[in-house]
Amino acid sequence: MKKNYLFLVALLFSFVIGFTGCSDDDEGGGIAGDPNVLLLGEWHSQRLEGYELNGDEYEPFDEPYTGDGYTFEEGGTGVYEDLDYPGNGYTFTWKVSGTTLILDEGTLGEERYTIETLNSTTLVTSYTETDEYGEYYAKETYTRL
Numbered sequence: 001m002k003k004n005y006l007f008l009v010a011l012l013f014s015f016v017i018g019f020t021g022c023s024d025d026d027e028g029g030g031i032a033g034d035p036n037v038l039l040l041g042e043w044h045s046q047r048l049e050g051y052e053l054n055g056d057e058y059e060p061f062d063e064p065y066t067g068d069g070y071t072f073e074e075g076g077t078g079v080y081e082d083l084d085y086p087g088n089g090y091t092f093t094w095k096v097s098g099t100t101l102i103l104d105e106g107t108l109g110e111e112r113y114t115i116e117t118l119n120s121t122t123l124v125t126s127y128t129e130t131d132e133y134g135e136y137y138a139k140e141t142y143t144r145l
Helices: 002-020
Strands: 041-054 057-064 068-073 077-082 089-097 100-104 110-118 122-131 134-144
Touching (some): 068 134
Antiparallel strands (some): 041 068, 041 134, 068 077, 089 100, 100 110, 110 122
């Protein structure tokens, strides 16, 4: 009986060590701190992946993409620049609610992105839009400059 008890204690101990030794940050996802601080600075897009679904037509995409530049400033303001056409861009306001990044340019309206990953060097957002024509999903990866 003593052997069974020691075995169960050892097994329980190994489970406790195993589960507490792993964190979500090991997976590379999630928000690794305060998003209102981590977002501050300049970010350039590196990759764009996702799909368009129009009726029965499914069109996936996954490609290098370096066309977007965002600068997030303290106080919830920022600047977007189309890196393919320097000088083209706009200012926006921003805020984070949970894992949702909300950008508001004013005339373009509010856009909501899910923050998949945010740390000191990498930002990954996803965006889904559904309308009468179908569905669009995009996941964009950014690197801090």
